[in-house]
Amino acid sequence: MTKILSVHSFRGGTGKSNSSANIAARLAASGHRVAVVDTDVQSPGIHVLFGFDEHIPGHTLNDYLFDNAPIIDTAHDVTERIALSGAEVHSGGALFLVPASIKAGDIARVLRQGYDVEALNDGFRELVKGLELDYLVIDTHPGLNEETLLSITISDILLLIMRPDKQDYQGTAVTIDIARRLEVPELLVMVNKVPSNADLSVMATDVSEAYGVEVAGVLPLSEDIVSNASGGLFSLTNPDHEWSRAIKAVVDRLAR
Numbered sequence: 001m002t003k004i005l006s007v008h009s010f011r012g013g014t015g016k017s018n019s020s021a022n023i024a025a026r027l028a029a030s031g032h033r034v035a036v037v038d039t040d041v042q043s044p045g046i047h048v049l050f051g052f053d054e055h056i057p058g059h060t061l062n063d064y065l066f067d068n069a070p071i072i073d074t075a076h077d078v079t080e081r082i083a084l085s086g087a088e089v090h091s092g093g094a095l096f097l098v099p100a101s102i103k104a105g106d107i108a109r110v111l112r113q114g115y116d117v118e119a120l121n122d123g124f125r126e127l128v129k130g131l132e133l134d135y136l137v138i139d140t141h142p143g144l145n146e147e148t149l150l151s152i153t154i155s156d157i158l159l160l161i162m163r164p165d166k167q168d169y170q171g172t173a174v175t176i177d178i179a180r181r182l183e184v185p186e187l188l189v190m191v192n193k194v195p196s197n198a199d200l201s202v203m204a205t206d207v208s209e210a211y212g213v214e215v216a217g218v219l220p221l222s223e224d225i226v227s228n229a230s231g232g233l234f235s236l237t238n239p240d241h242e243w244s245r246a247i248k249a250v251v252d253r254l255a256r
Helices: 016-029 046-050 061-065 080-084 104-113 117-130 146-154 166-181 200-211 223-228 242-254
Strands: 003-008 033-038 094-098 135-139 157-162 186-194 214-220
Touching: 003 016, 003 146, 016 033, 016 046, 016 080, 016 094, 016 135, 016 157, 016 242, 033 046, 033 117, 046 094, 061 104, 061 117, 117 135, 117 146, 146 166, 157 166, 157 242, 166 186, 166 200, 186 200, 186 242, 200 214, 214 242
Parallel strands: 003 135, 003 157, 033 094, 033 135, 157 186, 186 214
Antiparallel strands: none
């Protein structure tokens, strides 16, 4: 049975797309069929982590949203990116990416016209069925809007990413309240970019007690991640790094 995982943050800059890409890749490497969808059509970027530049070949999510292509045709098989990162793909594993267009005209059209959010919901179902997915990972647009609420509503798991920042604490509290009102089956928090002088276990306890939710992982602020500059799937190219081990722990929790 397919699990739908929405990866969300109240504000931008939390490392949401980087986390989504690495989580999806690790799930696929462990033998699952996974698709990750970039629904941040206003400011897309996850495609860079899978080796695409601004000239994305073939169709994008925008083509589906504006009736130019079926959504199954927007799914790019990026399984080889796992092997290129030096990791083994266990039997049955596959990874697909549905990127959003980075073309200025396509982004402007979304901003000007919007799109049918219900069509996006239908597209998710078609992807799940057409690609026979074990996991559908939705990389959402930060904040709260109609698209975000849809993603939260249909999710089996909502993974909220936050930083140890007062604005993030307040915004995450609002998002958790909404997720509970929408009766999301499973709600998890991941704290990212935690300064080196902080105790990670204490941070996990404090956040869990503040929100009454399970903390799936606490990830350190790392200069190595910054230096990687979205240059690839860091948790696969550097599996022994502290950040990578924390991501692996989150993936193990999600796959439990």
